[in-house]
Amino acid sequence: MRQVACVAQIRAAEEAFFQANPDVDLMQRAAAQVAEMADSMIVPGGTVLVAAGPGNNGGDGLYAASRLAKLGFQVYVWLPLNKTHEAGLSAALQAGSTLVDSFDELDVDLVIDAVFGIGGRPGIPANMVGLADFVEYTGAPVLAVDIPSGLDADSHRVSAPCLPADVTVTFGAFKFCQVAYPAKAKCGEVRLPDIGLKVPETAIGQLDELDVGGLWPVPDHTSDKYSRGVLGIDTGSQKYFGAALLNLSGALHAGAGMVRYAGPVPKETVVSKFSSVTIGVGKVKAWLVGSGWGGPDKQRLEKRVSDDVPMVIDAEAIDSLEGLKLPENSLLTPHAGELARLLRVERFEVEDDPIGSVKNAANKVGATVLLKGATQFVSDGENVIIATEGSAWSAQAGSGDVLAGICGTLLAAMGGEYPAILIGALGASIQAMGGRANPGPHTPEEAAKAMAELIGRLV
Ligand SMILES: NC(=O)C1=CN([C@@H]2O[C@H](COP(=O)(O)OP(=O)(O)OC[C@H]3O[C@@H](n4cnc5c(N)ncnc54)[C@H](O)[C@@H]3O)[C@@H](O)[C@H]2O)[C@@H](O)CC1
Numbered sequence: 001m002r003q004v005a006c007v008a009q010i011r012a013a014e015e016a017f018f019q020a021n022p023d024v025d026l027m028q029r030a031a032a033q034v035a036e037m038a039d040s041m042i043v044p045g046g047t048v049l050v051a052a053g054p055g056n057n058g059g060d061g062l063y064a065a066s067r068l069a070k071l072g073f074q075v076y077v078w079l080p081l082n083k084t085h086e087a088g089l090s091a092a093l094q095a096g097s098t099l100v101d102s103f104d105e106l107d108v109d110l111v112i113d114a115v116f117g118i119g120g121r122p123g124i125p126a127n128m129v130g131l132a133d134f135v136e137y138t139g140a141p142v143l144a145v146d147i148p149s150g151l152d153a154d155s156h157r158v159s160a161p162c163l164p165a166d167v168t169v170t171f172g173a174f175k176f177c178q179v180a181y182p183a184k185a186k187c188g189e190v191r192l193p194d195i196g197l198k199v200p201e202t203a204i205g206q207l208d209e210l211d212v213g214g215l216w217p218v219p220d221h222t223s224d225k226y227s228r229g230v231l232g233i234d235t236g237s238q239k240y241f242g243a244a245l246l247n248l249s250g251a252l253h254a255g256a257g258m259v260r261y262a263g264p265v266p267k268e269t270v271v272s273k274f275s276s277v278t279i280g281v282g283k284v285k286a287w288l289v290g291s292g293w294g295g296p297d298k299q300r301l302e303k304r305v306s307d308d309v310p311m312v313i314d315a316e317a318i319d320s321l322e323g324l325k326l327p328e329n330s331l332l333t334p335h336a337g338e339l340a341r342l343l344r345v346e347r348f349e350v351e352d353d354p355i356g357s358v359k360n361a362a363n364k365v366g367a368t369v370l371l372k373g374a375t376q377f378v379s380d381g382e383n384v385i386i387a388t389e390g391s392a393w394s395a396q397a398g399s400g401d402v403l404a405g406i407c408g409t410l411l412a413a414m415g416g417e418y419p420a421i422l423i424g425a426l427g428a429s430i431q432a433m434g435g436r437a438n439p440g441p442h443t444p445e446e447a448a449k450a451m452a453e454l455i456g457r458l459v
């Protein structure tokens with residue numbers, strides 16, 4: 001799992017590092033990693049413009065400039081704030097870098113953004129907006145040191161102009177701005193080389209593809225349909241058939257041992273689409289409810305709650321929770337609007353603070369909450385796991401129903417052993433990875449099939 005840390009946690013880790021290693025120059029280690037990445041991005045002897053700020057982020061960039069000049073690159077240093085990290089500047093100039101007042105006439109192969117790092121306030125000075133324009137005009141790639149200047153490391157918001165990067169080399173742990181949209185889109189590919197800075201475990205993590213492959217439940221010779229997990233699905237309505245069929249598609253393509261469908265969609269419709277589905281109630285390891293109900297329905301929800309097995313609670317069932325105690329290890333799968341209704345706040349408030357919102361909702365209902373969207377957050381009220389990044393192609397009607405089905409299968413297979421926070425993150429991540437492995441305008445059913453193929457290759 002990728003660690004995601006806030007600025008205060010990085011600062012505390014740095015402090016602890018310096019106490020324990022008074023003789024280690026961490027900035028040199030950071031600079032070496034930046035220079036190595038720059039070296040890999042351009043041809044030998046190419047031209048690099050290092051924009052360096054007044055603090056330690058500037059120091060990283062200037063020592064990287066020094067290393068690159070020694071390696072034979074043509075290095076120009078520009079100081080947008082006319083203030084600098086003096087020792088770093090001396091080193092850069094001594095190694096053969098050239099200090100410039102402007103960059104307009106330069107033919108640049110790479111821009112290194114070392115203006116602001118975790119000490120940055122949102123926004124960039126006007127002359128840096130000029131650099132952003134220059135980069136856009138010339139197409140020169142940008143390598144950001146730690147974070148793209150202008151972003152707030154602790155926020156997913158982009159509230160002011162910044163300098164978007166193609167690659168970001170960060171230190172210690174991933175920052176929130178690097179894992180959640182829209183800020184994430186400004187970071188490009190994010191690398192976390194090891195400079196020896198150890199950040200103690202934080203309450204926010206992100207699943208990566210290796211985690212997903214390692215966690216995914218794989219059948220073996222002892223498996224049968226019951227041991228792999230029986231999922232009950234009570235979704236859909238006379239008016240909304242499609243949601244239930246999409247749930248079934250997600251559940252079956254995620255590898256359900258057996259699915260029982262107990263909703264109002266006619267048997268013929270279900271079986272003609274998915275012939276392995278058993279119609280009617282029976283013993284199940286998990287329930288999936290809510291998708292396509294067409295409105296809240298407390299009685300329908302209570303009936304499934306009374307089985308006391310973990311539940312995936314989607315769509316309109318989320319509006320029916322008042323006063324109910326949900327079975328242990330249950331998972332809600334709202335989008336921002338549904339979560340806002342649950343919390344009795346406006347949608348923009350959820351979008352503004354997704355982490356706070358999923359945590360609050362989880363504590364309010366006493367279940368795990370998966371907030372769907374471009375970045376997907378899962379919380380048990382204390383910890384937060386961010387799902388692996390997906391493809392924007394899957395932002396379409398039906399994706400959420402497929403996801404609920406995937407989560408249902410996983411809850412039936414693993415709910416007795418693993419917490420719903422991990423199960424929700426796993427479900428959202430596998431769907432996301434399937435989308436990325438098979439980009440394009442596929443229907444949710446086609447995407448579910450492609451996901452099944454990916455699972456086969458992954459495990
Ligand atoms: N502490 C350390 O030893 C290490 C720090 N590292 C680097 O140090 C960085 C943090 O350094 P600092 O704490 O010095 O902070 P920064 O270098 O990120 O920036 C702080 C300076 O920029 C100014 N500033 C910030 N935002 C501004 C804005 N929007 N407009 C105008 N001026 C602005 C501040 O007034 C301050 O002078 C990290 O991001 C990382 O790059 C790395 O070298 C690893 C080791």
Ligand SMILES: [K+]
Nearest residue numbers: 113116147149
């Ligand atoms: K930077």
